Amino acid sequence: MMEIKDILKPENLVYGKSKVLTDTIMHYCPGCTHGVIHKILAELIEEMGIQEKAVGVAPVGCAVFAYNYIDVDWQEAAHGRAPALATGIVRLNPDKFVFTYQGDGDLASIGAGEIIHACNRGENILVIFINNGIYGMTGGQMAPTTLENMVTSTTPFGRDVEMNGYPLKMTDLVAQLPGTSYVTRQSAQTPAAVRKCKRALKKGIQNVLDKKGTSFIEVVSTCNSGWKMTPVQANKWMEDHMFPYYPLGDMKDCEKEKPVEKN
Amino acid sequence: MAKIKGAVVVDNEVCKGCGLCVEACPEEVLALNREMNSRGYHYSYMENPDACIGCSNCGVVCPDACITVYRVKI
Numbered sequence A: 001m002m003e004i005k006d007i008l009k010p011e012n013l014v015y016g017k018s019k020v021l022t023d024t025i026m027h028y029c030p031g032c033t034h035g036v037i038h039k040i041l042a043e044l045i046e047e048m049g050i051q052e053k054a055v056g057v058a059p060v061g062c063a064v065f066a067y068n069y070i071d072v073d074w075q076e077a078a079h080g081r082a083p084a085l086a087t088g089i090v091r092l093n094p095d096k097f098v099f100t101y102q103g104d105g106d107l108a109s110i111g112a113g114e115i116i117h118a119c120n121r122g123e124n125i126l127v128i129f130i131n132n133g134i135y136g137m138t139g140g141q142m143a144p145t146t147l148e149n150m151v152t153s154t155t156p157f158g159r160d161v162e163m164n165g166y167p168l169k170m171t172d173l174v175a176q177l178p179g180t181s182y183v184t185r186q187s188a189q190t191p192a193a194v195r196k197c198k199r200a201l202k203k204g205i206q207n208v209l210d211k212k213g214t215s216f217i218e219v220v221s222t223c224n225s226g227w228k229m230t231p232v233q234a235n236k237w238m239e240d241h242m243f244p245y246y247p248l249g250d251m252k253d254c255e256k257e258k259p260v261e262k263n
Numbered sequence B: 001m002a003k004i005k006g007a008v009v010v011d012n013e014v015c016k017g018c019g020l021c022v023e024a025c026p027e028e029v030l031a032l033n034r035e036m037n038s039r040g041y042h043y044s045y046m047e048n049p050d051a052c053i054g055c056s057n058c059g060v061v062c063p064d065a066c067i068t069v070y071r072v073k074i
């Protein structure tokens, strides 16, 4: 019988933490999707050898400290303004890999104008959009993406669409714009979903390196503490309630269709 | 016949006891420990180490990147 210590040898290593992730313990709640996406993004930056080229723009929201966790250059944007800041960075440094990392409270609400116009201009950036249907950092208030009848701290009886409007499908909107080249909606709640999401992120990064215009990747996510569930329950709730309204899959892929002329 | 055998190491101090790795493991290897780490979390550990096949599913879903996976053919 083989002892565990005989298995734990460097030559048998098959999976471990990426060197692009720092040793700082993430402040996210246990089971938060942000950690998974940070991790696969760091893995890709390492695997694709673009650590020196990468410039991230961090949002306001739970991911505000993303710059403490992924070891690349970062800028911190005012609330919702990450695509505007990324525009400036990439126009001045066209050979950098520039990405924004934004939540739904940041991208779909106060930053709705910035993201629509950056995508419409086809800025050569990757947008990572974490959609958990809630303002997580400030205490679980209703966001534009909150589902109909979903209970939040500001909609204790559920979101009333007569009063609050309908959940906003940002990804569907930006897919209509000629500036975007790759638009997809992914998730990260199972090993298969994480691996698929990583492939989508890789394609988005490659598109930016190939200067194909804006790539936009939504990740339907959980906020288990804001939703008041365990991490495992939150993943199940997301599959049952978020996926029917925010179906997964590619919405646009310009490698398949005709390429979009930049600007 | 070649057999695959795996083992994982959980960084106990980084683990937040979220349980996603326990859920993702196809071989029911992992469980949350009754003991807590210094931050008060019931960290994940190999309760049933002989069953591990080194598939990395646990590592892939871990939000805190605290699982390292090893695999050998025997």
Ligand code: SF4
Pocket (backbone or CB within 6 Å): B006, B007, B008, B024, B025, B026, B027, B028, B029, B030, B051, B052, B053, B054, B055, B056, B057, B058, B059, B069
């Ligand atoms: S490597 Fe696979 S079998 Fe082993 S503990 Fe992780 S998920 Fe379970």
Ligand code: SF4
Pocket (backbone or CB within 6 Å): A031, B010, B014, B015, B016, B017, B018, B019, B020, B021, B022, B043, B044, B061, B062, B063, B064, B065, B066, B067
């Ligand atoms: S997924 Fe990671 S943080 Fe969560 S219990 Fe497992 S090892 Fe700990």
